[in-house]
Amino acid sequence: MSVITLDQQTKPARPVKETAEARALRETPPGQWFPYAAPKPRDQDNRDVAFSFRGVSRKFGDKTVLDNIDLDVPAGQFIAVIGKSGCGKSTLLRLLTGLDKPTSGTLTLNKGAEGENRTRIMFQEPRLLPWAKIARNVEVGLTGIAKGAEAREKSLAILSEVGLADRAEEWPSVLSGGQRQRVALARALVAHPYILALDEPLGALDALTRIEMQHLLESIWQQQTFTAVLVTHDVAEAVALADRVIVIDHGRIALDFDIPLERPRRHGSPELARLEGKILDTLFGGSD
Amino acid sequence: MKSTGQSILRNGTGWLLPALIVLVWEIAARTGLISPNVMAAPSAVAEAFWRLLLSGELVRNIGVSTARALSGFAIGGSIGLIFGLANGLSGLSRNLTDTTLQMVRNIPHLALIPLVILWFGIDEEAKLFLVALGVFFPIYVNTLLGIQSVDPQLVEMGRVYGMSRTTLFFRVILPGALPAIFVGLRYALGIMWLTLIVAETIAASSGLGYMAMQAREFLLIDVVVLSILIYALLGKLADSFARLLERLTLQWHPAFQTA
Numbered sequence: 001m002s003v004i005t006l007d008q009q010t011k012p013a014r015p016v017k018e019t020a021e022a023r024a025l026r027e028t029p030p031g032q033w034f035p036y037a038a039p040k041p042r043d044q045d046n047r048d049v050a051f052s053f054r055g056v057s058r059k060f061g062d063k064t065v066l067d068n069i070d071l072d073v074p075a076g077q078f079i080a081v082i083g084k085s086g087c088g089k090s091t092l093l094r095l096l097t098g099l100d101k102p103t104s105g106t107l108t109l110n111k112g113a114e115g116e117n118r119t120r121i122m123f124q125e126p127r128l129l130p131w132a133k134i135a136r137n138v139e140v141g142l143t144g145i146a147k148g149a150e151a152r153e154k155s156l157a158i159l160s161e162v163g164l165a166d167r168a169e170e171w172p173s174v175l176s177g178g179q180r181q182r183v184a185l186a187r188a189l190v191a192h193p194y195i196l197a198l199d200e201p202l203g204a205l206d207a208l209t210r211i212e213m214q215h216l217l218e219s220i221w222q223q224q225t226f227t228a229v230l231v232t233h234d235v236a237e238a239v240a241l242a243d244r245v246i247v248i249d250h251g252r253i254a255l256d257f258d259i260p261l262e263r264p265r266r267h268g269s270p271e272l273a274r275l276e277g278k279i280l281d282t283l284f285g286g287s288d
Numbered sequence: 289m290k291s292t293g294q295s296i297l298r299n300g301t302g303w304l305l306p307a308l309i310v311l312v313w314e315i316a317a318r319t320g321l322i323s324p325n326v327m328a329a330p331s332a333v334a335e336a337f338w339r340l341l342l343s344g345e346l347v348r349n350i351g352v353s354t355a356r357a358l359s360g361f362a363i364g365g366s367i368g369l370i371f372g373l374a375n376g377l378s379g380l381s382r383n384l385t386d387t388t389l390q391m392v393r394n395i396p397h398l399a400l401i402p403l404v405i406l407w408f409g410i411d412e413e414a415k416l417f418l419v420a421l422g423v424f425f426p427i428y429v430n431t432l433l434g435i436q437s438v439d440p441q442l443v444e445m446g447r448v449y450g451m452s453r454t455t456l457f458f459r460v461i462l463p464g465a466l467p468a469i470f471v472g473l474r475y476a477l478g479i480m481w482l483t484l485i486v487a488e489t490i491a492a493s494s495g496l497g498y499m500a501m502q503a504r505e506f507l508l509i510d511v512v513v514l515s516i517l518i519y520a521l522l523g524k525l526a527d528s529f530a531r532l533l534e535r536l537t538l539q540w541h542p543a544f545q546t547a
Binding site: 097098099120121123125127129130131132140141143144171172173174187 | 441442444445446447448449450451452455459460463464466538539540541542545
């Protein structure tokens with residue numbers, strides 16, 4: 001599966017909706033980009049971009065939730081977004097998944113060959129349809145992509161990847177919280193998303209199930225080639241899973257750094273603890 | 289073995305009291321404790337049942353009443369369902385019609401009987417109209433409530449996964465509203481029989497209610513009691529049918545899961 005080819009990079013994803021700003025950027029030779037010059041690209045960014053925010057703001061009435069966010073995320077990166085509650089991290093995810101529109105600024109998503117949107121979100125709650133058997137719930141992830149026997153086959157395959165192949169014909173109500181969340185993960189992954197947005201998906205799980213789910217998430221992310229955006233308030237989880245962590249504070253990106261540690265990472269290693277401390281200092285205004 | 293015996297015992301206990309009442313009733317009637325002018329003995333009711341069954345009168349009247357009940361229910365129920373769905377899904381439709389419907393709902397529909405007789409006489413339309421009107425509101429109110437109480441998180445999930453409006457309706461909204469719709473259905477079935485009894489007793493030339501009124505004219509207490517019992521049975525039958533439907537369609541619901 002080719003996520004992005006160079007060909008689509010050159011033509012805009014949706015030509016009709018191109019903004020004046022984007023058009024100016026496209027028609028101007030790189031040497032004369034001022035004043036539309038993009039921020040200096042990050043050093044290791046030689047991969048394709050999965051999505052980018054350009055000066056994105058979101059206001060609710062007078063309240064500015066996101067303030068002029070610039071963010072480029074290369075394809076295949078596992079990025080964690082941390083912040084206190086109400087800092088705008090969930091809004092960022094809602095913008096990314098199209099559940100909400102920015103007040104100003106542009107948001108570019110790299111879409112598939114036919115311009116299809118394969119951005120998936122996993123919510124804090126499993127949000128399974130209680131009236132559909134497990135396999136049918138996973139097939140919801142293939143809406144508009146596959147039907148019938150093909151959809152069934154794909155959903156059974158992904159269910160066995162999350163270790164629930166034998167529960168395909170059961171109702172969601174008989175599963176445990178962790179199992180339901182695994183079904184939700186299977187539903188999000190069954191269509192091979194390009195971007196998987198995770199809105200504190202492990203927040204409601206107990207500590208042990210949580211660690212189990214983190215391992216599952218990490219191994220599936222390593223197998224498949226999707227970009228993962230994990231919103232969390234758990235700093236330890238963020239540093240354990242992500243390639244890159246951004247901290248959002250008062251609607252702005254307060255911290256943006258890479259976590260160049262080898263995988264698999266060991267919970268409670270001194271390296272992780274040091275990074276965790278650094279992030280907590282930023283969040284609570286401590287000095288380093 | 290033990291568990292089967294227990295389940296028979298559990299199911300059987302419900303019928304113990306009715307059986308006892310019938311027994312006491314029969315004894316009281318035989319010994320002359322209850323005058324035959326006040327209440328017919330169970331044996332006399334059974335005899336009347338047999339007599340009317342053989343003459344074909346009973347079957348014909350039950351048929352007429354059932355046909356009225358079901359057609360009235362079908363008309364009122366489907367209009368209620370349509371309005372419930374429309375008002376649950378569209379704010380415009382709700383703003384337009386809900387206030388009116390709520391006002392009409394507060395008129396006891398049986399209060400319209402004099403007007404209905406003036407409009408339709410004692411023909412079939414009068415009964416159909418009353419049953420349909422009575423059945424409309426429980427279905428309407430519960431369908432609307434069911435749709436409004438569908439988990440918005442699930443609707444949002446459906447949208448994120450790119451469901452079209454039709455898919456969203458059939459996969460998420462309708463199944464979510466179904467438990468409430470069934471509550472309305474069972475309630476409406478009760479109202480259906482109630483309305484029909486009243487309508488047939490007051491203005492009819494056939495049907496169970498008419499049979500009971502005729503029997504009253506000729507002081508046939510056994511037939512009057514028989515009609516009342518048949519109404520009870522038909523009501524129970526309708527309710528059991530609704531419960532069966534409920535069990536079949538709501539298998540996912542923890543309340544309906546066996547094992």
